Amino acid sequence: MSTPFTRILVPTDFSELSGVALEFGQELAERCGASLHLLHVIEDPFSAGAKIPSEVYVPDVPSLRAALVAEAEAQLARLVPDRVRDALRVTTDVKVGKAASVICEEAATTSCDLIVMGTHGRTGVAHLFLGSVAEKVVRTAPCPVLTIRSETRDHVVEPVMEASITARVIA
Numbered sequence: 001m002s003t004p005f006t007r008i009l010v011p012t013d014f015s016e017l018s019g020v021a022l023e024f025g026q027e028l029a030e031r032c033g034a035s036l037h038l039l040h041v042i043e044d045p046f047s048a049g050a051k052i053p054s055e056v057y058v059p060d061v062p063s064l065r066a067a068l069v070a071e072a073e074a075q076l077a078r079l080v081p082d083r084v085r086d087a088l089r090v091t092t093d094v095k096v097g098k099a100a101s102v103i104c105e106e107a108a109t110t111s112c113d114l115i116v117m118g119t120h121g122r123t124g125v126a127h128l129f130l131g132s133v134a135e136k137v138v139r140t141a142p143c144p145v146l147t148i149r150s151e152t153r154d155h156v157v158e159p160v161m162e163a164s165i166t167a168r169v170i171a
Contacts, residue, residue, distance in 0.1 A: 005032045009112035011039045011103045011137075014075055017118035021148045022079060025116040026088065028146075034114075035089035038079060039106050040072045041099040069094050100136035108142040119147040 010025035012018035022038070029036045044065070076092040084090065095102045107115055119134035138145045 005029075005034045005114045007035050007037060007110065007112045007114075008032075009037045009039060009103070009107050009110065009115045011041065011099070011106075011115070011117050012076070012079070013040070013099075015118070017120065017148075019079075021116050021118040024146070024148050026080070026084065028114070028116065029088045035091070036080075037106075037110055037112060038076055038090065038092045039103065040076055040092075040094050041102045042068050042072060042094065042096045043099060044096045065096060069096070099133045100140065103133070103137050104140050104142060113143050115141055115143060115145045117145065117147060119149055 005028060008025050008029050010018075010022050012022060025036055028034065042065070072094040073092070076094065080088075080090050093106065095106065103115065103117070106112070115137060117134055117137065119132065134145075134147050138147065
């Protein structure tokens with residue numbers, strides 16, 4: 001029986017919650033024999049064309065972006081040990097843009113068939129003001145999205161594997 005997932009995308013913002021999602025992604029990739037693609041998106045504060053008063057010092061924007069990308073690449077490299085990186089065929093990428101859009105574009109262009117990402121599960125006023133990258137990804141992704149809340153760590157991997165195998169058998 002073939003496994004339902006061959007390439008899993010795990011976006012990360014380097015938070016503890018992203019670490020939990022990465023654990024899920026790694027475990028699913030191991031069980032499915034899938035490759036793992038890690039992505040970090042740098043939200044570009046200059047992309048909105050904000051007006052900056054002339055008396056405010058603005059650093060060299062291209063140099064600043066390059067430094068942010070280099071630091072993110074270094075952090076991505078440290079997330080997965082070499083032995084796991086080789087076993088799972090892990091790739092990494094850093095992009096600049098709006099997180100939800102970039103995640104969905106990356107999933108489409110790299111032919112990912114599952115996105116595993118953390119969500120804070122905010123509701124009410126906090127959700128209204130902060131929004132939800134995970135919600136936007138769920139609504140617009142070209143593939144299934146598994147969202148992980150930190151308190152669900154020990155309760156999801158087995159049911160997901162059972163559900164995906166069951167779905168494959170039924171289809």
